[in-house]
Amino acid sequence: MRSKMLVAAIAAGLGLAGTGVHAAAAPQDAPPSASTTVEQLKAQLATLQAKVDELEQRTDAQSDINVSTGQDIAAMRKAQATSSSSLDKALADTRFSGKMYFDFSNIDQKNSDTGKTDASGTGLDVKRFYLGVDHAFNDIWSANLTTDFNYVSNDGQTNLFVKKAYVQGRFDPAAVLRIGSADMPWIPFVEKYYGFRYVENTLTDRLKYANSADWGLHLFGDLGANKSASYAVSVVNGGGYKHPARSKGVDFEARVGFVPFEGMVVAVGGYSGHLGEETENIDATHTAQRGDVMVAYAGKKVRVGAEYFTAKNWGSLVLGPIEDKADGYSLWGSVALTDEVDLFARYDNATLSKDLDEDAGDVYYNLGLQYQVTKGFKLAAVWKHQKAEHSVADPVPPHVQNVKTNEIGVFGEVAF
Numbered sequence: 510m511r512s513k514m515l516v517a518a519i520a521a522g523l524g525l526a527g528t529g530v531h532a533a534a535a536p537q538d539a540p541p542s543a544s545t546t547v548e549q550l551k552a553q554l555a556t557l558q559a560k561v562d563e564l565e566q567r568t569d570a571q572s573d574i575n576v577s578t579g580q581d582i583a584a585m586r587k588a589q590a591t592s593s594s595s596l597d598k599a600l601a602d603t604r605f606s607g608k609m610y611f612d613f614s615n616i617d618q619k620n621s622d623t624g625k626t627d628a629s630g631t632g633l634d635v636k637r638f639y640l641g642v643d644h645a646f647n648d649i650w651s652a653n654l655t656t657d658f659n660y661v662s663n664d665g666q667t668n669l670f671v672k673k674a675y676v677q678g679r680f681d682p683a684a685v686l687r688i689g690s691a692d693m694p695w696i697p698f699v700e701k702y703y704g705f706r707y708v709e710n711t712l713t714d715r716l717k718y719a720n721s722a723d724w725g726l727h728l729f730g731d732l733g734a735n736k737s738a739s740y741a742v743s744v745v746n747g748g749g750y751k752h753p754a755r756s757k758g759v760d761f762e763a764r765v766g767f768v769p770f771e772g773m774v775v776a777v778g779g780y781s782g783h784l785g786e787e788t789e790n791i792d793a794t795h796t797a798q799r800g801d802v803m804v805a806y807a808g809k810k811v812r813v814g815a816e817y818f819t820a821k822n823w824g825s826l827v828l829g830p831i832e833d834k835a836d837g838y839s840l841w842g843s844v845a846l847t848d849e850v851d852l853f854a855r856y857d858n859a860t861l862s863k864d865l866d867e868d869a870g871d872v873y874y875n876l877g878l879q880y881q882v883t884k885g886f887k888l889a890a891v892w893k894h895q896k897a898e899h900s901v902a903d904p905v906p907p908h909v910q911n912v913k914t915n916e917i918g919v920f921g922e923v924a925f
Contacts, residue, residue, distance in 0.1 A: 614632075614918020615630070635659060693743055713801070748786075760783065779801065814842070833864045871895070
């Protein structure tokens, strides 16, 4: 608009100036010359107007470009803010964790028939390294993935498994459902009261009479206003988390626990199934069964507990009419000497076969001193002893063979 007013002003000035000049200089008898001048002025004015229009078009186009660019930048910033907000929310709803069990020790293992075994020697073991990711979709639904890595120096092999992979629905403290591979009812529950899993597995885990995790459906929860009772039930494939193969039927494990007072627990549990060995073309002639009892106390300064199990047909599911039984118990205790140092000990005794091999047995004990280096990091100086016996027919004559293992070293746990 200002450009048009400027053009009009210039045109008026030029017109007046041109008229004055011609009026003063040209005689009255020469009108064609004045007409020619006016025509030239009009042409110049038209050219000037065209240039002004062109300039205005360029200005409008640049303005449109500037507006469009500004809109694009604003949209990009909004998208970046939205993306950043979504990422921040996803990270806020996601928790990463890890736990490592390791040791540096010397093992002295002797077979009563053949002498020292290849398990003897000094080495570093990373017996477990768990990495976990837990993501919450909302207040009810979440998901978990936990990998299990281990390296044992005496076999020189590393293994990587998916230990836990499940979707969880927490509908109530008394009703939590997990679908997938998740903790079984018994072993993780005992570990919580034992407190020294990084030094040694609990009784049924060490002797392979139970699985710590398996694939299936898991329901558990706390009962009572003060969590005075708890329960857990699992319906699983039966082969354990390392063997997720499909089986012909499903296995069942359950546990109930009672808390008479804070820190104290009395728990009973049981298992029934075919351990994943029964398939469509292989029938199991027996059903594996196990019963469990635990009485324990876990306080700030003192831990003490006892676990007992009895099992039937564990490992003899396809041996025809022959059945077998086993049982065993574990005693443990620890006391805090200072805020950072604990003294602990444990004793296990098990009869591994009451019908097929009456001489089969296992005795285990340990003694150690734990030091809390910092939060999430423990070290323990430990001595272990194990004596495993069973009957052998060769070399003749039939006799009881035993394998004695002594181990001394430093064991550690790192958790974050």
